Amino acid sequence: MSKQAETRLSACRAHIDEIDEQMLALMNRRVEVAQRIGEIKSSLDEPAFYRPEREARVLKRLRKLNRGPLDDASLEALFREIMSITRSSEAGLSVAVLGPLGTYTEAAARQHFGRSIAVAPFSTIDEIFRAAETGQTDFAVAPVENSTEGGVSGTLDRLVTTSLLICGEIHLRIHHNLLGTGDSLQAVKRVMAHAQSLAQCRRWLHRNLPGAQLISAASNAEAAIQARDDRSAAAIAGDSAAARYGLNHLAANIEDEPGNATRFLLFSNRPTPPSGDDKTSLLLSCRNRPGALFHLLKPLMERGVDMTRIESRPSRTGLWEYIFFVDIIGHQADPGIAETLKELRSEAGLYKNLGSYPVSS
Numbered sequence: 001m002s003k004q005a006e007t008r009l010s011a012c013r014a015h016i017d018e019i020d021e022q023m024l025a026l027m028n029r030r031v032e033v034a035q036r037i038g039e040i041k042s043s044l045d046e047p048a049f050y051r052p053e054r055e056a057r058v059l060k061r062l063r064k065l066n067r068g069p070l071d072d073a074s075l076e077a078l079f080r081e082i083m084s085i086t087r088s089s090e091a092g093l094s095v096a097v098l099g100p101l102g103t104y105t106e107a108a109a110r111q112h113f114g115r116s117i118a119v120a121p122f123s124t125i126d127e128i129f130r131a132a133e134t135g136q137t138d139f140a141v142a143p144v145e146n147s148t149e150g151g152v153s154g155t156l157d158r159l160v161t162t163s164l165l166i167c168g169e170i171h172l173r174i175h176h177n178l179l180g181t182g183d184s185l186q187a188v189k190r191v192m193a194h195a196q197s198l199a200q201c202r203r204w205l206h207r208n209l210p211g212a213q214l215i216s217a218a219s220n221a222e223a224a225i226q227a228r229d230d231r232s233a234a235a236i237a238g239d240s241a242a243a244r245y246g247l248n249h250l251a252a253n254i255e256d257e258p259g260n261a262t263r264f265l266l267f268s269n270r271p272t273p274p275s276g277d278d279k280t281s282l283l284l285s286c287r288n289r290p291g292a293l294f295h296l297l298k299p300l301m302e303r304g305v306d307m308t309r310i311e312s313r314p315s316r317t318g319l320w321e322y323i324f325f326v327d328i329i330g331h332q333a334d335p336g337i338a339e340t341l342k343e344l345r346s347e348a349g350l351y352k353n354l355g356s357y358p359v360s361s
Contacts, residue, residue: 084114
């Protein structure tokens with residue numbers, strides 16, 4: 001390296017050191033202010049230490065201010081970690097996820113909340129909901145739909161009965177890996193994973209492991225634990241499970257669809273105020289009459305409300321009767337949306353408002 005290049009490099013490094021010192025000072029100031037906020041909130045009757053609508057507005061404002069070269073995805077990841085650290089200085093919060101640790105549900109929770117949150121793993125989706133319903137945890141995160149395989153039955157069924165409200169959504173890009181203790185595919189006789197993950201990799205498995213037995217597990221992390229103790233077995237799971245359970249990557253990115261992603265919902269016992277860019281989720285059923293679904297959804301069309309998702313499920317209360325899960329753009333407190341929901345309620349045989357929450361960026 002030339003002397004001139006060394007001089008320029010040293011100057012740049014000194015500049016970075018300077019910036020780091022400024023960032024450290026500002027970060028400590030941010031934590032101090034957060035601690036004061038925590039003290040104020042603690043004096044309230046029902047303090048809310050996590051405000052999804054506030055954090056959504058903060059991130060939206062920062063994206064508008066951003067002029068690069070930092071891209072918006074990196075900016076959001078950075079500030080979610082910063083907010084996670086400062087939030088933890090106000091109060092310790094916990095979130096229920098599908099366990100054991102190393103699942104995509106845990107990854108979704110940490111993507112949303114940052115690393116500074118207590119994660120409580122549970123064996124089933126039902127237990128995740130129950131933990132937040134009973135106050136064992138402050139929040140619950142559960143998968144609701146996959147871009148390849150559609151709705152997640154366990155979560156959709158629990159939405160019918162839960163008292164929790166949706167307070168956020170998380171979109172997680174899913175990269176499936178085949179993990180095991182060996183170093184090649186030849187020894188793999190069994191492949192274990194959550195049923196959704198097996199379905200998302202069915203074509204790859206048919207091509208590359210046509211003779212392998214496919215075994216459904218409660219979660220991908222549970223499959224990884226089983227594969228750790230069986231050299232003839234492999235698990236489909238993410239990088240975090242590989243690192244946590246000491247497994248080798250036998251094959252990477254084995255999902256059939258390159259754009260494979262899963263949408264998770266975040267639940268709490270509190271309603272979420274408007275952020276300015278929101279969704280509302282509903283559970284509806286039709287009255288028994290001709291054109292029932294048309295009449296049920298007619299208020300959305302007449303008022304120009306954007307419906308982004310509708311999914312039907314058997315109601316389990318009568319033969320060939322269905323309930324519908326519907327997402328619309330807007331917050332239930334918005335005047336136009338409030339009037340639309342009033343009309344839907346009068347038309348529906350069953351009406352349940354599952355909550356309004358910020359749209360995922």
